[in-house]
Amino acid sequence: MERTFAIIKPDAVKKGYAGRVLARIEAAGFTVCTLRMIRMSKREAEGFYYVHRERPFFAGLTDFMSSGPCIVLCLEAPDAIKKWRDLMGATDPAKASDGTLRKEFGASIDNNATHGSDAPDTAAFELGYFFRGLELS
Numbered sequence: 001m002e003r004t005f006a007i008i009k010p011d012a013v014k015k016g017y018a019g020r021v022l023a024r025i026e027a028a029g030f031t032v033c034t035l036r037m038i039r040m041s042k043r044e045a046e047g048f049y050y051v052h053r054e055r056p057f058f059a060g061l062t063d064f065m066s067s068g069p070c071i072v073l074c075l076e077a078p079d080a081i082k083k084w085r086d087l088m089g090a091t092d093p094a095k096a097s098d099g100t101l102r103k104e105f106g107a108s109i110d111n112n113a114t115h116g117s118d119a120p121d122t123a124a125f126e127l128g129y130f131f132r133g134l135e136l137s
């Protein structure tokens, strides 16, 4: 079993897609270990996306991620990191395959509905950023 970190981003929550995304997560066979609806501060978003701090989209990304409530989740499944990235589809919804979440619910590369960790070390950092140990037991 593997765990990964996921976000249903502010655009998807605002448009009322959270329930449908959760249904797709369950239908795909993930166990939702824990989840929480939060509103990130700009500072928290900057800390979360620290690896992107030099990228030109960093200011817009952290503004967007702190613009409204989002849902943070821990998902568990065999090969969960890859499985969740496959279900999300490409970062840019315009390039995402049919049947993926970003194709269905994303509007643009900035408003792309969901986030997922890209590797085991990233998943460990991202899960630890939002959840305490007891919430993940």
Ligand code: CMP
Pocket (backbone or CB within 6 Å): 052, 057, 061, 091, 109, 110, 111, 112, 114, 115, 116
């Ligand atoms: P996410 O998986 O949350 O990781 C970083 C986010 O930056 C990404 O999804 C996109 O929403 C956003 N982003 C904006 N522009 C780009 C870009 N050119 N390349 C990658 N990510 C981008």
